[in-house]
Amino acid sequence: xxxxxxxxxxxxxxxxxxxxxxxxxxxxxxxxxxxxxxxxxxxxxxxxxxxxxxxxxxxxxxxxxxxxxxxxxxxxxxxxxxxxxxxxxxxxxxxxxxxxxxxxxxxxxxxxxxxxxxxxxxxxxxxxxxxxxxxxxxxxxxxxxxxxxxxxxxxxxxxxxxxxxxxxxxxxxxxxxxxxxxxxxxxxxxxxxxxxxxxxxxxxxxxxxxxxxxxxxxxxxxxxxxxxxxxxxxxxxxxxxxxxxxxxxxxxxxxxxxxxxxxxxxxxxxxxxxxxxxxxxxxxxxxxxxxxxxxxxxxxxxxxxxxxxxxxxxxxxxxxxxxxxxxxxxxxxxxxxxxxxxxxxxxxxxxxxxxxxxxxxxxxxxxxxxxxxxxxxxxxxxxxxxxxxxxxxxxxxxxxx
Ligand SMILES: CC(C)(COP(=O)(O)OP(=O)(O)OC[C@H]1O[C@@H](n2cnc3c(N)ncnc32)[C@H](O)[C@@H]1OP(=O)(O)O)[C@@H](O)C(=O)NCCC(=O)NCCS
Numbered sequence: 079x080x081x082x083x084x085x086x087x088x089x090x091x092x093x094x095x096x097x098x099x100x101x102x103x104x105x106x107x108x109x110x111x112x113x114x115x116x117x118x119x120x121x122x123x124x125x126x127x128x129x130x131x132x133x134x135x136x137x138x139x140x141x142x143x144x145x146x147x148x149x150x151x152x153x154x155x156x157x158x159x160x161x162x163x164x165x166x167x168x169x170x171x172x173x174x175x176x177x178x179x180x181x182x183x184x185x186x187x188x189x190x191x192x193x194x195x196x197x198x199x200x201x202x203x204x205x206x207x208x209x210x211x212x213x214x215x216x217x218x219x220x221x222x223x224x225x226x227x228x229x230x231x232x233x234x235x236x237x238x239x240x241x242x243x244x245x246x247x248x249x250x251x252x253x254x255x256x257x258x259x260x261x262x263x264x265x266x267x268x269x270x271x272x273x274x275x276x277x278x279x280x281x282x283x284x285x286x287x288x289x290x291x292x293x294x295x296x297x298x299x300x301x302x303x304x305x306x307x308x309x310x311x312x313x314x315x316x317x318x319x320x321x322x323x324x325x326x327x328x329x330x331x332x333x334x335x336x337x338x339x340x341x342x343x344x345x346x347x348x349x350x351x352x353x354x355x356x357x358x359x360x361x362x363x364x365x366x367x368x369x370x371x372x373x374x375x376x377x378x379x380x381x382x383x384x385x386x387x388x389x390x391x392x393x394x395x396x397x398x399x400x401x402x403x404x405x406x407x408x409x410x411x412x413x414x415x416x417x418x419x420x421x422x423x424x425x426x427x428x429x430x431x432x433x434x435x436x437x438x439x440x441x442x443x444x445x446x447x448x449x450x451x452x453x454x455x456x457x458x459x460x461x462x463x464x465x466x467x468x469x470x471x472x473x474x475x476x477x478x479x
Contacts (some may be wrong), residue, residue, distance in 0.1 A: 082177040082336040085169075086131045090370045091141070093179045097136035099126060105164035106228035120269035122161055128181055130174045131164070131474045139168040140182055144191065146265040148257060149301075150439050150469040151384025151413065157193040158186040158374075159264075161231075161479050179207055183374070183400055192378035193437075195371050197478055204370055210435030211367035213473045218350070218360050219341045222311070226355045234322045236293045237330040245290035246275045249297050253476070256296075256317045262369065262438050262473025271478055273314075274299075274392045285312055291330045293360040296323030298331060313342035321349065323391070328353055336348070346440075347472040368475040371398060371434040376406055377417040380439065387465040394424035395433055403430055410466055428452040439469030 090098065102108075110118070114308045122141035140163040160182065165174045188231030198204055201211070228231075240248070250271055257263035277288045287299035296318035303310045311334055318324035328350060331340060338425055344350055346365065351357035352457055375378040376395055389410040397403030407420040432451045435441045443464040448454045454460035 081129075081175055084132060085137065085172070085174055085177060087128055087177060087181050088208075089129070090127040090129045090141075092124060093160045094124055094129050094136055094139075095119070098127075098129065098139045099345050101136055101164050101166060102162055104167065108280065109410070111278075114276070115260060117269050117273045117276065118162075127162070128178050130178055132169065136404045137169040138178055139164055140175075141269075142182060142186065142316070142457050144189075145195075147195065147479075148259070148261055148263050148382040149437075150261045150471075150473075152259050152261075153382055153384065154258070154265075155193060155382045156191055157264075157335060158189070158191045159479055160194060160196040163196075173373040175203075179399075183207075186374055187243035187400070190375070192373065192375040192382060193371055194374055195369055195372065197222070197368065197475070198370050201307065201367065204386045204396060205431045206400070206422045207428075208372045208397055208430040208434065209370040210372075210429075210433070210441075211369075211449055212438045213367065213369040213475050214360050214365060214373035214440050215230055215343050215345050215368040215475065216346050216348070217343055217364040218362055219310075219339055220360045222332050222334070222340050223338055224356070224359055225340075227329065227332075227353055228355050231329075231353045232322055232325050233329060234326045236295075236323070236324045237291050240290045240291070240292040240297075242275065242277075242288050242290055245292060245297065245299065246271070248292055248393070249290070249299070250295055252292075252295065252319065253317055256319050257476045259319070260474050260476070261469060261471055262440075264479050265474035270479070274477070283312070288314060290328055293318075293323045295319040296327050298327045300331065302337060308339055309337045310341055311341040316342065316344075325353055334430070368478070369438075371432055371437055373401070373430055373437065374402055375381055376402055376404070376433070377419075377429070380406070380408060380417040381415045383415075383437070385410045385415060385466040386413070386468045386470070387462065388412075389415075389462055390465040391426060391459060391463060392420055392422045392424045393426040395430050397431075424455075426452060426454045426463060436467050438470070438473035440473050443467050 129142035146154045285303040291298045298316040299314045371393040394405045400461040409416045
C-alpha cells in the first residue's frame, strides 16, 4: 500500500498474529500469554492495525480502536484511540513510525473522527505529530495511621465488601454512570473489563489478587502488599459518582487497620487531601501525563465541548503533520461554540499540539502562553481565551489502553 525505504505498509491479518506478538513483547519488554493476547486482539484487532514489512518480516505495528470519550460539558465524542505502536529494535530511526502514523491518520481522517488519543510511553516523540499531553494523573501515598477525617467529612453508609466475581458484575454500570459526567473518561468495552478482572499476576507488582468495596454510587478495587518496607494498600481503581460515595469509600479503605500505607492514582482536583484534618498527609509521589490528544478536525472538536465564558476570537492553528490547521473564527455563546475557517487576521496563534493540551481542561491557556507556546495579540485576548477554555472538573483517564 505505502512504500518507504524498502518498507511496505498494509493492514494486519490473522496470519501476522505471532510476529506482532513477538514484536510487541520485545518492544515493551513483556511476555504476554496467549489468553491475554487474545483479549488485546478483541479490542485492537489485527485487521484494524497497520503492519510494516521488510520483505515478509514484520518490523512495525500500530493499532487503532474507536472509543467514546466525554469532553468538557459532559458531551460524548467518538475518538480514535491508538495503541501498541512498536518498531523492531533492529529497524529504529528509519522513519517507520512516521510512515505508519501517516497512514493511520489518513485512515482516521477518512473515518471523520475529530480527535485521536493515546497513552505515551515517551514524552519527546509525539509533539511533531500534533499531540499534546491532555490529562494529568497524580500518584499519591499517605500513612493511614495518621489519617483523621475532618469533622465535616460525611460518614455515609452503603459500602460493602464485595467478592470479586460480584464486583465484575456490578462495577461496569457504576463506571458507565461516572464516565458520562467526567471529562476525559471513556466508554469501556467488555474485553477491557475482562482484562482488568483477569488480574494477571504480571500487573500485581507482588501484591495480592484484587479486592473490592462497592457502594451504590462508587467502587474501589484494591490489593494488599506485604513489603519489607511495610504493609500497604494499593488502590487500583476508585470511581465515585457522588461526593458521599467518595468519602464512604475512602473511609472504608482507611479502616484497613493492619496496613500502614495507602497508595493510589488520583486526579489533580481529587478532594481526598481535604477529607483529612491534615491535608499535608497526602504526599504526591509523581504527577505526569496520562493521555495525549490531537485534534483531527479543529471546528468539529472545538464545537463538541462546552466553554465557561463567551468568546469572539480568530485563532491560527499550525499543524506540522496533517492539514488540519488554518485560521478559524471561534464564537462562544452560553457555553457552546461555532467555529469555521476565516480569512480574518488571527488574534492568537498556537500549535495543534497545544490545542490538544488545553482541549480537555488539564492545562490552562495562560500557562501555555507563559511557556511561549501561545502567542496572543494582547492581554485581553489571552484573558478571554483562558477564561473560556477553563473547565469545572479536571479530566480523568477512565482506563489505560
Ligand atoms: C518509539 C518508536 C515507535 C519509534 O519508532 P521509529 O520507527 O524508530 O521512529 P521514526 O524513525 O519513524 O521517527 C519518527 C520521528 O520521531 C523521532 N523519534 C523517534 N524516537 C524518538 C525518541 N525515542 N525520542 C525522541 N524522538 C524520537 C524521530 O527523530 C523522528 O523525527 P522526525 O520524523 O521529525 O525527523 C520505537 O522506538 C519503539 O518501538 N520503541 C519501543 C516501544 C515504544 O516506546 N512505543 C511507543 C509507545 S507510546
